[in-house]
Amino acid sequence: MNPLRLVRARPAPAFTVTVDGRPTRALPGRTVAAALWAAGITSWRTTRGSGRPRGVFCGIGVCFDCLVTVNDRPNQRACLVPVRPGDAIRTQVGTGHED
Amino acid sequence: MRTDLAVVGAGPAGLAAALAAAAGGLRVTVLDAGDQPGGQYFRQPAAELGARRPQALHRQWRTWERLRGALADSGVRVLTEHHVWFVEERSGAFTVRALLGPGQDEPADVHADAVLLATGGYEHVLPFPGWTLPGVVTAGGAQAMLKGGLVVPGRTAVVAGTGPLLLPVATGLAAAGVRVAALVESADPKRVAGHARALAGKLPEGAALAARLLRHRVRPLTRHTVVRAHGDDRLTGVTVAALDPAGRVRRGTGRHLACDTLAVGHGMLPHTDLADGLGCRLDGPAVAVDAEQRTSVPGVWAAGEATGIGGAALALAEGHLAGRSIAARLRGDDPDPAGRARAVRARETLRTAAAALAAAFPPPAHWTGQVTDDTVVCRCEEVTAGAVREAVDGLGADDVRTVKLLTRAGMGWCQGRMCAPAVAGLTGCEPGPARRPFARPVPLGVLARTRAEEPGATQETERGPS
Numbered sequence: 001m002n003p004l005r006l007v008r009a010r011p012a013p014a015f016t017v018t019v020d021g022r023p024t025r026a027l028p029g030r031t032v033a034a035a036l037w038a039a040g041i042t043s044w045r046t047t048r049g050s051g052r053p054r055g056v057f058c059g060i061g062v063c064f065d066c067l068v069t070v071n072d073r074p075n076q077r078a079c080l081v082p083v084r085p086g087d088a089i090r091t092q093v094g095t096g097h098e099d
Numbered sequence: 100m101r102t103d104l105a106v107v108g109a110g111p112a113g114l115a116a117a118l119a120a121a122a123g124g125l126r127v128t129v130l131d132a133g134d135q136p137g138g139q140y141f142r143q144p145a146a147e148l149g150a151r152r153p154q155a156l157h158r159q160w161r162t163w164e165r166l167r168g169a170l171a172d173s174g175v176r177v178l179t180e181h182h183v184w185f186v187e188e189r190s191g192a193f194t195v196r197a198l199l200g201p202g203q204d205e206p207a208d209v210h211a212d213a214v215l216l217a218t219g220g221y222e223h224v225l226p227f228p229g230w231t232l233p234g235v236v237t238a239g240g241a242q243a244m245l246k247g248g249l250v251v252p253g254r255t256a257v258v259a260g261t262g263p264l265l266l267p268v269a270t271g272l273a274a275a276g277v278r279v280a281a282l283v284e285s286a287d288p289k290r291v292a293g294h295a296r297a298l299a300g301k302l303p304e305g306a307a308l309a310a311r312l313l314r315h316r317v318r319p320l321t322r323h324t325v326v327r328a329h330g331d332d333r334l335t336g337v338t339v340a341a342l343d344p345a346g347r348v349r350r351g352t353g354r355h356l357a358c359d360t361l362a363v364g365h366g367m368l369p370h371t372d373l374a375d376g377l378g379c380r381l382d383g384p385a386v387a388v389d390a391e392q393r394t395s396v397p398g399v400w401a402a403g404e405a406t407g408i409g410g411a412a413l414a415l416a417e418g419h420l421a422g423r424s425i426a427a428r429l430r431g432d433d434p435d436p437a438g439r440a441r442a443v444r445a446r447e448t449l450r451t452a453a454a455a456l457a458a459a460f461p462p463p464a465h466w467t468g469q470v471t472d473d474t475v476v477c478r479c480e481e482v483t484a485g486a487v488r489e490a491v492d493g494l495g496a497d498d499v500r501t502v503k504l505l506t507r508a509g510m511g512w513c514q515g516r517m518c519a520p521a522v523a524g525l526t527g528c529e530p531g532p533a534r535r536p537f538a539r540p541v542p543l544g545v546l547a548r549t550r551a552e553e554p555g556a557t558q559e560t561e562r563g564p565s
Contacts (some may be wrong), residue, residue, distance in 0.1 A: 010149035029145030034248025043233035056352025064512035
């Protein structure tokens with residue numbers, strides 16, 4: 001059983017986004033965070049201080065741990081931002097303004 | 100836009116209030132950050148995901164169907180993807196300021212004669228070594244991602260912490276195909292039995308969830324706690340240990356559980372930023388309200404988790420009472436006591452049950468003893484417990500504000516929402532009100548344009564959509 005089967009989902013067709021340049025399939029209606037989890041990715045940011053990996057923590061937009069760079073815009077909360085066809089999602093390093 | 104009543108939050112409290120107020124003849128506008136109404140409790144997958152049985156991830160689905168149907172038949176206007184960052188009062192009228200859409204950089208204002216704050220709550224999480232590792236998520240976060248995104252974080256999970264949310268999270272993950280290696284609850288179930296009378300209404304639901312746990316072969320470990328999460332760049336397992344009756348870890352009881360997910364939480368905290376910004380009196384961590392759900396600021400009502408954590412049924416009862424009160428008060432009447440008696444009785448029963456649950460599921464009394472000096476406490480600013488202890492023991496800080504000034508704990512993106520209870524606990528004091536000026540980050544450009552609307556400005560240059 002997986003969540004899609006549990007709710008008998010018939011999702012609209014998947015589209016392609018890139019994650020650090022690698023083409024990845026994503027389902028419409030998901031957030032960037034959900035799309036990354038579905039692709040088996042759980043971290044997409046390194047912290048400003050010690051460069052430690054982070055991903056989703058609170059899942060509802062409160063904690064800001066899931067920050068990510070989407071289409072060259074850094075500091076997007078992956079758990080709030082819907083994934084769109086062609087999105088270029090990049091691991092955010094530090095403040096996201098350094099590269 | 101102008102409306103009689105602006106409701107902030109489209110969860111159970113906000114929707115119940117909106118429907119009751121609309122039934123009383125008011126024009127009602129609900130603002131919510133989500134892409135559809137329901138709040139966290141009734142969070143659903145986006146339409147594009149084509150879920151034909153979303154109720155498989157929900158309890159109380161019939162309640163949701165009733166609410167959704169009533170909303171469709173009402174004149175209530177729901178503005179989704181409206182992130183409210185501030186509510187402003189001037190001469191008894193209110194401006195609710197929101198940011199639009201996922202980018203949250205376009206302003207939208209709603210002008211109203213009354214405001215209902217149904218801003219809900221968020222998870223209370225206490226730190227422990229390893230809690231910043233990817234793979235460690237809040238229990239509510241795991242549930243939100245499952246309900247909304249139809250995704251699970253891994254294959255094997257441990258659900259841990261304390262409180263009634265852990266049961267549905269564990270059964271939800273298990274139903275969605277995750278192997279739940281253990282449900283680790285720090286409280287003693289005997290404490291629930293001690294509140295059996297107050298919890299009578301909650302027991303059938305608890306028993307049903309417990310039966311589902313057994314069916315999914317989830318091992319319950321009560322009076323246990325997670326003492327450490329392991330892994331280098333992501334979670335590989337946790338060490339759990341037994342607690343003695345005083346809440347201290349029993350030496351020699353530690354054992355390793357392999358897992359790639361830890362869903363952890365220690366109860367909930369109310370969202371009070373908007374209330375605080377309006378000057379509403381707080382009662383401990385929650386917005387103080389009277390019998391009609393009125394706050395201390397005339398024209399502002401509050402309902403649901405913002406006024407104290409109590410669950411969806413209590414939120415519905417409080418929202419209903421608030422909506423009736425608002426409809427009557429804006430007409431200049433007293434609320435009709437006969438019509439609201441049932442909701443008042445429901446509210447009192449549910450408040451008693453909520454208090455009993457809070458008493459039965461306290462966080463472990465000695466949790467700070469498990470927080471090592473190198474544990475990051477403030478996740479945003481990467482402030483360690485050692486730095487907080489140095490501020491207290493070495494520099495003489497004896498309150499959260501001084502610790503914040505000395506260490507930057509709570510100064511990051513989340514503005515202390517995640518670390519405030521931990522910093523207070525390590526400082527040896529109670530967490531105080533947060534006093535955040537805005538409920539979410541606001542672009543400077545929006546603030547600059549907001550300034551142009553103030554009285555005395557030469558002209559009102561910008562208005563939200565009206």
